[in-house]
Amino acid sequence: MMTDQLQRFLFDDFEIRGEITQAHETFKQCINNHDYPEAIANTLGELLIATSLLTATLKFEGKITVQIQGDGPLSMAVINANQNLEIRGTARYHGDTTGLSFLDLIGKGNLMITITPEDGERYQGIVALEKDSLAACLEDYFVQSEQLATKISLFADSQATPVQAAGLLIQTLPASSETHEEDFAHVCALANTIKAEEIYTLKNDELLFRLYHQEEVRLFGEQPISFKCGCSEERCLSSLASLDAEEIKEILAEQESIDMRCEYCATTYSFKEKDLQILLTADNQTPH
Ligand SMILES: [Zn+2]
Incomplete structure (x- = not known):
């Protein structure tokens, strides 16, 4: 069985980095005993994966909270994590959510990213949720706040047995004037060919080889992800x-x-x- 983890990778020939993650068990524990409707559970799963990717990208020692707030049926979804990728999350909703798109679920809403470092000042970033997926909204966030071209793919399936959640991030390196747009477009175009089934089940090195066997990709060590609630x-x-x-x-x-x-x-x-x-x-x- 695949354990929950995140791995960073780097393209040797381009100024581009990436992260790939699977967190099936953590997602399962997040939605256990909650009886969320499918659309709510899947959005929470995507938010969990997004938070893991952000935690590894934004580099800090401390806590991160990523929260969706809106006036639609999904009024609130939040994921808490720390630098060790210990994660928990919850959602509040009302009414019928069957078959609703991301934007119909949220209504008019925002995504708030709050980082509370152990030392240093609290940081908060806000992005309006205006695109038709959480991934697209987060890509906007990186362009607006960090001026980094970013591609994010989020996958969550709360109806599968066992449940599945995974994701991929591709990003230009900070302060890289060297990144050519066509290189980034090329790497993203290949990332777009990933099927949910592949990212759910393949080992990261196999998946990256399948996508990028013509490139030099360096894969770093696994960072474990786990569910942890601090209540007592x-x-x-x-x-x-x-x-x-x-x-x-x-x-x-x-x-x-x-x-x-x-x-x-x-x-x-x-x-x-x-x-x-x-x-x-x-x-x-x-x-x-
Ligand atoms: Zn608890």
Whole structure:
């Protein structure tokens, strides 16, 4: 079985780099227990792949959040990742999404990319979602924000067994005045011939050889991708701590426990009165 990973590659004869990724298992864990409609799940899968490609391209130590917001049936989709490609994601939607195109799903919307480095300043980039695919919108983002010609291909199939998600990025090197437009067009034209079935199942070296056997392509080591949600009982408790002891008592008087469901991994944390003694007694010590 193929494990989730991302690999960078470089064309020796052109000022062009690339990334190729498969993240079937991470995608599966993202949509597990959520019961998303097909169109929502597939968009979340594409966003997951896009975020992996961005994480490897934008180079930072810290966190990245890539979020879609719109006024259509898909009101919000978000992927969180870090430099180790530990990823989680979730989506909110309403109404019937059957057969809707990307733009019909989003309505009028934006894509927000937020990078929070461990050291240094937070960066935020926004691009209007106006093209008919997420990949095309991201290509616009790179042209607008970094002046880098970029081709992105995103694939996600939530209906397959097992589910599949993969992607490819081709980009001119930064500060390369040498990149010839025809070289980039040539590399992209070949990338366009990839079939979903090939990128889902072939090993990266096989796929790149199939596409670019006439070019010198250098493939770098694999970076593992994994699903990881940072939620925990402690985090739930600390968010409950923002409530007054009185409020907590009122809720517990009406129901046996306070249940909190993680939007990302769908884990439910259940707190009974005995689990919340610290919060209930801490307040008792607070002078009023
Ligand atoms: Zn979680």
